[in-house]
Amino acid sequence: MPTFDTALFVGGTRFIGRHTVEAFLDAGYDVTTLTRGEHDDPFSGRDGVANRSGDRTNRADLEAARDAVDPDVVVDFIGLHPSEVREATDVFAGSRYVYVSSGSSYVPGDVPMREDHTALHPCEPEQEADDSVETYGPRKAECDRAVFAAAEDGVEAMAVRPMLVQGPHDYTERFGYWVNRVAENDRVLVPGDGGSLLHRVFVRDLANALLLVAEEGEAGEAYNAADRSAYSLERSLELIANGLDTEVEVVTASERELDAHDVDPTSFPLYTPSPMLVATEKLAALGWESTPPTEYVAETAQAHVDSGVTGPEDSLDRAAEARVLDALNAE
Known part of the structure; x- marks a missing residue:
């Protein structure tokens, strides 16, 4: 070569x-x-x-x-x-x-x-x-x-x-939305059953x-x-919490429960209703390896906190999230 x-x-x-x-x-x-x-x-x-x-x-x-x-x-x-x-x-x-x-x-x-x-x-x-x-x-x-x-x-x-x-310096702030939610709140709303899989x-x-x-x-x-292992949206929050040395309660809400408060599941960054996964054997055959999520999510989460990242402007606002959480808590 x-x-x-x-x-x-x-x-x-x-x-x-x-x-x-x-x-x-x-x-x-x-x-x-x-x-x-x-x-x-x-x-x-x-x-x-x-x-x-x-x-x-x-x-x-x-x-x-x-x-x-x-x-x-x-x-x-x-x-x-x-x-x-x-x-x-x-x-x-x-x-x-x-x-x-x-x-x-x-x-x-x-x-x-x-x-x-x-x-x-x-x-x-x-x-x-x-x-x-x-x-x-x-x-x-x-x-x-x-x-x-x-x-x-x-x-x-x-x-x-x-x-x-x-990773650090991500100007899209999509993952930063979830980092901010975990860093600032004890309870965080997640659409569906938390199992959304986006590689x-x-x-x-x-x-x-x-x-x-x-x-x-x-x-x-x-x-x-893509990572040689995939993890759900709910697991993302757990990894973020571990990386920030805090705790989080993940509260899931169905499409019907969200719709009752005019909340669209797609307003949550990284949510996908169907699995979006890719095969990675071809790149791995060249000798490529991926970093364990436990390591890089912790680094990324801290970088986002240090940078004051809060999430994309068009993502779900905290007030709307709080209304759904309050309603679910009252049931």
Whole structure:
């Protein structure tokens, strides 16, 4: 296997990219991030990390970065539209190209969802340029197909499909919602029976997966990235409480009980009515391992508390939660 030591990240200064920069630095790479400069650069002044200002939708910016860096590896964190991935795989045809996709590419149904078996969402032409949440899965699936097409043309292009990513610096605050609830309250409301199963992956494990696929992955392949063990929403709260050295009473509520108070189960972050699990043998076959949830949830929970994370703005507010808890307590 040839030795790689130069990486270009399209994106790379926020959440997943931030941890991936660290993983590549630890592996001996020089890393350059290509960003528009709209967010603070946590690596400013750091040895081994450079930043170029540019727009990934501008081919000239991609070509300038390619020519300046001459990267062995390119990791694309922010490809949201198929046209962007088609262009990137063309511009970076001489590098090992790793596209950060999503488990949302899959049509739900299989348990678990497998890279070479489960169908991907179709994507209509009018969806390709859309930016709505509803088209996210189809767009990611079409981006994956762009990766596969590039590989057929000889590009060393691969896709990694993470499930729900958790860890420090998570700006989505989805897991932070539950951390805040456990940290601030003795009783926490959970939709359904608490058994909601949404596969997760620790962000540093994902960073290591991206490094591993960049170096050892096979062109034209996709790799699921998720914990080698899965745990329920209720178990999440228990792990958070253990990590924060506190206690929590998990109170479950059925859809009917929630509806009585005009509460939609989907207003709870990380809730899924049907299991969303992926097979992880393919990535594990490359030598990848995941961190035990008991370890990384504790670290993540403390990081969220220290950062004052409370959850997404559109998640269930505490007043609505309290009304349901009071009603259940009175029964």
